[in-house]
Amino acid sequence: MNRVEGRDKVTGQATYAYEYDVEGVAYAFVVQSAIAKGRIRSLDASAALTTPGVLTVLSSADRPELGDTDDPELAVFQGPEIAYHGQAVAVVVAETLEVAREAARTGVRVEYDEEPHDVRLRPDHPGLYRPKVVNPGFPSRTEKGDVEAGLADAVVTVDEVYTTPALHNNAMEPHATIAVWGPDGDLTLYDSTQGPTGHRDITARVLGLPPERVRVVSRHVGGGFGSKGTPRPQAVIAALAARAAGRPVKLTLTRHQMYDMTGYRTPTIQRVRLGADAQGRLTALDHDVAEQSSTLKEFAEQTTVVSRVMYATPALRTDHHLARLDVPTPSWMRAPGETPGMFALESAMDELAIAAGMDPIELRITNEPDAEPGSGRPYSSRNLVACLREGAHRFGWARRDPEPGIRLEGRWLVGTGVASSTYPAYRRPTSASVSVLNGDFIVRVAAVDIGTGARTALTRIAADALGASPEQVRVEIGDSDLPKATLAGGSMGTASWGTAVVRACEALLKNGGKEATADTTDEVGEAADFARHAFGAQFAEVRVHADTGEVRVSRLLGVFAAGRIIAPKLARSQFIGGMTMGLGMALMEQTITDPDFGDFLTDDLAQYHLPACADVPAIEVAWIDEEDPYLNPMGSKGIGEIGIVGTAAAIANAVHHATGHRIRHLPITPDKLLI
Amino acid sequence: MAFLTVQVNDVEHHLDLDTRTSLLDLLRERLRLTGSKKGCDHGQCGSCTVLVDGRRVNSCLLLAVACDGSQVTTVEGLAGGDGLHPVQEAFIEQDAFQCGYCTPGQLCSVVGMLDEGGPSAITEDLSTEPVLDAAEIRERMSGNLCRCGAYVNIVAAIEQAAGVAAPVAQAEAVR
Ligand code: FES
Ligand code: FES
Numbered sequence: 001m002n003r004v005e006g007r008d009k010v011t012g013q014a015t016y017a018y019e020y021d022v023e024g025v026a027y028a029f030v031v032q033s034a035i036a037k038g039r040i041r042s043l044d045a046s047a048a049l050t051t052p053g054v055l056t057v058l059s060s061a062d063r064p065e066l067g068d069t070d071d072p073e074l075a076v077f078q079g080p081e082i083a084y085h086g087q088a089v090a091v092v093v094a095e096t097l098e099v100a101r102e103a104a105r106t107g108v109r110v111e112y113d114e115e116p117h118d119v120r121l122r123p124d125h126p127g128l129y130r131p132k133v134v135n136p137g138f139p140s141r142t143e144k145g146d147v148e149a150g151l152a153d154a155v156v157t158v159d160e161v162y163t164t165p166a167l168h169n170n171a172m173e174p175h176a177t178i179a180v181w182g183p184d185g186d187l188t189l190y191d192s193t194q195g196p197t198g199h200r201d202i203t204a205r206v207l208g209l210p211p212e213r214v215r216v217v218s219r220h221v222g223g224g225f226g227s228k229g230t231p232r233p234q235a236v237i238a239a240l241a242a243r244a245a246g247r248p249v250k251l252t253l254t255r256h257q258m259y260d261m262t263g264y265r266t267p268t269i270q271r272v273r274l275g276a277d278a279q280g281r282l283t284a285l286d287h288d289v290a291e292q293s294s295t296l297k298e299f300a301e302q303t304t305v306v307s308r309v310m311y312a313t314p315a316l317r318t319d320h321h322l323a324r325l326d327v328p329t330p331s332w333m334r335a336p337g338e339t340p341g342m343f344a345l346e347s348a349m350d351e352l353a354i355a356a357g358m359d360p361i362e363l364r365i366t367n368e369p370d371a372e373p374g375s376g377r378p379y380s381s382r383n384l385v386a387c388l389r390e391g392a393h394r395f396g397w398a399r400r401d402p403e404p405g406i407r408l409e410g411r412w413l414v415g416t417g418v419a420s421s422t423y424p425a426y427r428r429p430t431s432a433s434v435s436v437l438n439g440d441f442i443v444r445v446a447a448v449d450i451g452t453g454a455r456t457a458l459t460r461i462a463a464d465a466l467g468a469s470p471e472q473v474r475v476e477i478g479d480s481d482l483p484k485a486t487l488a489g490g491s492m493g494t495a496s497w498g499t500a501v502v503r504a505c506e507a508l509l510k511n512g513g514k515e516a517t518a519d520t521t522d523e524v525g526e527a528a529d530f531a532r533h534a535f536g537a538q539f540a541e542v543r544v545h546a547d548t549g550e551v552r553v554s555r556l557l558g559v560f561a562a563g564r565i566i567a568p569k570l571a572r573s574q575f576i577g578g579m580t581m582g583l584g585m586a587l588m589e590q591t592i593t594d595p596d597f598g599d600f601l602t603d604d605l606a607q608y609h610l611p612a613c614a615d616v617p618a619i620e621v622a623w624i625d626e627e628d629p630y631l632n633p634m635g636s637k638g639i640g641e642i643g644i645v646g647t648a649a650a651i652a653n654a655v656h657h658a659t660g661h662r663i664r665h666l667p668i669t670p671d672k673l674l675i
Numbered sequence: 676m677a678f679l680t681v682q683v684n685d686v687e688h689h690l691d692l693d694t695r696t697s698l699l700d701l702l703r704e705r706l707r708l709t710g711s712k713k714g715c716d717h718g719q720c721g722s723c724t725v726l727v728d729g730r731r732v733n734s735c736l737l738l739a740v741a742c743d744g745s746q747v748t749t750v751e752g753l754a755g756g757d758g759l760h761p762v763q764e765a766f767i768e769q770d771a772f773q774c775g776y777c778t779p780g781q782l783c784s785v786v787g788m789l790d791e792g793g794p795s796a797i798t799e800d801l802s803t804e805p806v807l808d809a810a811e812i813r814e815r816m817s818g819n820l821c822r823c824g825a826y827v828n829i830v831a832a833i834e835q836a837a838g839v840a841a842p843v844a845q846a847e848a849v850r
Contacts, residue, residue: 002767002768002770003767003770003772005775006766006767006772007759007767008775009772009775009778010750010759010763010766010767010772010775010778010779010782011710011750011751011753011754011759011763012708012709012710012711012749012750012751012779013710013751014775015709016709016712016776018709018713019703019709021707096693096704097700097704098693098695098696098700099693102695170822171774171776171822172712172714172720172722172774172776172777172820172821172822172823173712173714173774173776174713174714220774220775221774222712222774222775222776222777223773223774223776223822223823225822252713254716255714255715255716255717255719255720450774451772451773451774451775451776451823452773453773565848568848569770570770570773572770573770573773573823573825573828574773576824576825576827576828577773577823577824577825578824579824580824580826580827581822581824604715604717604719605714605715605717605719605720605820606717606719610820610822611824611826612817612818612820612826613812613813613814613816613817613819613821613826613829613830614810614813614814614816614817615817616813616824616826616827618809618827618830619827622848623848624848625848
């Protein structure tokens with residue numbers, strides 16, 4: 001089945017947030033702070049205000065009235081304090097984009113009382129502390145068994161530090177909002193969000209409005225990868241600007257501004273200690289991380305939680321430490337926790353295999369657990385071993401000589417590597433309705449399609465539940481006026497929305513009427529206690545230039561076990577997309593912080609390198625069809641995130657196999673190989 | 676302000692325009708042709724790619740006033756009618772997009788690229804017309820970023836549209 005909105009997207013008819021044709025709309029442009037810490041001493045917008053075409057300027061000098069100011073990232077313009085470089089300090093509203101931009105850049109003079117800032121995460125940062133919980137609610141620290149004794153008893157050990165840099169989601173569509181106040185004080189926001197219902201509720205609270213007075217519309221969203229999971233400041237700013245200007249206002253962040261105001265993945269400094277006996281069985285696993293958040297908000301990425309999920313060990317300790325720096329607040333980026341955590345763990349497992357003289361696949365299979373190591377809960381299903389074996393077969397792993405640094409083809413050193421993937425299968429309460437119209441079915445749910453194929457998957461799910469053909473089903477999503485739904489995040493969209501859609505369809509068949517609704521709050525709340533995760537195995541072949549250190553990925557294979565796959569063609573694209581982002585993480589992506597000015601240095605697409613077409617080889621994807629009765633009526637696990645998990649480790653392990661150099665600090669740039 | 680005439684998708688426009696207006700903002704904000712996307716406004720992503728007099732350009736880097744007398748084709752005009760251009764059809768069939776935000780730029784870039792010919796930076800033999808194989812396609816399409824990571828399918832779609840064999844890739848369940 002092709003993407004149901006495919007035609008709209010290839011003809012330019014799909015409408016994204018900034019593109020709604022709104023009568024009388026004015027343009028807004030944000031002014032950002034030029035310091036990382038301190039206070040605004042004075043803010044003079046008179047030059048902007050006298051520029052022809054400028055309608056108004058809003059800043060902390062006006063302290064626009066808000067409702068709930070608990071979220072300091074959304075409580076904009078409430079005071080003179082500056083918590084990070086690039087924080088919004090003012091907004092200019094004008095008749096045209098050209099005027100708004102120029103007036104914002106040249107017409108607003110801000111003077112600061114600057115204080116020394118602290119923007120550098122380091123393992124010995126004096127402010128490091130253990131947060132109570134890590135995203136989205138895991139305990140920060142767990143311990144079972146005696147880790148030190150397990151390490152002391154081990155025949156082979158690994159004790160290494162792995163680091164990952166700050167990374168930015170960089171969805172292709174910048175975060176944008178059009179705010180329209182109705183004559184009765186109702187607010188409509190056309191916004192690029194991953195969750196219209198949650199956006200409406202949060203934004204309403206911040207603005208001091210009852211939720212039913214706010215409507216959030218997001219029919220098409222140009223990617224998000226977590227960064228659009230919650231409302232961003234531009235939504236609140238647009239609403240305030242529209243109120244002040246007495247006109248609808250459109251506001252998009254620029255690519256530069258996105259780096260400061262839309263979240264990012266924290267840098268991590270991880271220490272992994274592994275011990276194993278002579279057969280390669282783990283005797284201890286210790287995984288610790290230092291990471292950062294802002295002074296405004298605590299966001300603690302769940303980096304070491306993967307070690308509670310992956311391998312059997314009698315002694316397991318996982319821990320998180322956080323430093324609060326003068327930086328923007330980090331947030332969700334595709335598989336937060338799993339992505340950096342599995343780079344460290346799966347690199348360490350490769351090092352352990354080499355130290356133990358074992359094949360890295362056999363080492364993983366040797367440590368296959370019977371139950372989830374951290375919790376003792378049974379798995380609803382777990383097919384990591386099947387993924388590893390199937391992948392080994394497809395990739396030709398049996399022919400691999402484990403000796404590193406010996407395969408030279410021309411001037412290129414060739415190597416292969418493997419790593420595991422994992423991602424939890426969540427589900428959250430959602431409502432949906434289905435109605436009959438001229439023999440067709442209209443399915444309504446406040447889901448959103450950020451490129452995942454949600455519209456298509458829900459069409460398929462509804463058609464199956466109704467015994468109808470997909471052509472008879474029309475799915476309406478992307479609007480908070482539809483039945484309330486959880487967000488497109490945590491790879492739980494399809495599972496959550498799909499459950500509600502199936503239940504609504506079942507109710508319709510049962511009542512034989514014109515309409516039925518469903519709310520899955522009870523069903524989701526009553527689910528049995530299982531460890532639910534998708535698993536996968538990733539294989540990479542790299543070529544490293546012996547003279548320049550350039551790394552080219554020549555093959556990538558991912559084999560996944562993620563329940564029943566609902567829309568195969570689109571699922572394959574999702575897996576490939578995740579792996580492509582993982583390739584970027586492995587080889588090129590990093591956001592560098594400038595210690596002197598305290599800002600992000602590589603804050604555009606010329607300096608922050610995303611994988612381009614020429615970086616990406618033919619990627620092969622396959623999956624193991626799982627029957628898992630403990631998930632949801634579709635039997636599906638989420639697939640939006642697992643593709644990125646493990647890719648970077650597979651590539652780093654392949655680089656080691658090619659060159660004999662172990663790169664523990666991402667990204668693997670040529671300078672790190674020319675030593 | 677400046678006065679100019681441009682043809683966009685075969686429609687002639689006479690415009691009085693702020694000289695700071697980029698071609699992209701002219702299309703999106705004045706002419707309401709929002710098919711062309713803004714991903715960076717700095718010539719770094721290719722989302723805004725359109726054809727100007729048949730050549731692919733980043734419309735965010737081009738001041739509209741520089742297009743006086745030009746013919747501009749955007750994604751809305753690519754098919755030249757109500758149907759789909761073969762490249763558009765191939766994109767749907769190969770699932771060569773996800774969020775769709777880079778897609779209009781990719782499509783215009785492909786159509787421009789297929790008309791270009793000549794060697795690229797990776798062409799080894801400069802004495803003959805290069806064969807448009809996967810490596811040449813990847814090289815020539817690297818000005819158009821896709822954060823959803825649809826490159827594998829984009830290359831397959833281009834091979835299909837260009838008549839180089841590319842069966843629709845089947846992802847498979849192994850059991
Ligand atoms: S918007 Fe023009 S190249 Fe990115
Ligand atoms: S399809 Fe989303 S950026 Fe290319």
